[in-house]
Amino acid sequence: MNQPANGIAAMPNTPLKSDNGWPASKDPAEIGIKSYLIKGTDIKIRCAKKAGPLLAAFAAEFNEKIEPIDKGALDDWGYCFRMVRGREDRLSNHSSGTAIDLNATKHPLGAEHTFAEGKAAIIIELCAKYGLKWGGTYRNRKDEMHFEVCLTPKQATERINALGLEQ
């Protein structure tokens, strides 16, 4: 929504932003992408510095309360520079390191009700706690593997402090 159609091509010198307004780049160093360990697992996710503590803490609770995150699976990831799937005018929030996909093979893009009974309500509560939006609540195409930050960078820092998370 933050990039007009063709905005990327028309304004090559404008700093890129992902769909949620966070700075996006092909170069992970430029936007401070760091690796975060998900507590309770040996899985690491790559996320933006100001978003990573929220996403990693969310993922730890997901692993504990929703379902185990597949160990060593290749389908769990965060930062990745790309468009929203099927779109050419919107950069995915993975491009700013502010989104993660969990257990993607169990929860494929477009599928609905892929979580066990009662889990969706807990997911929604956890997302509210960490300032995230769940792709399972998208109005059109559902994306139940997908979780993204829906706070500004400033709000994210405030939330990290309020929750007492490690930076």
Ligand SMILES: [Zn+2]
């Ligand atoms: Zn995703």
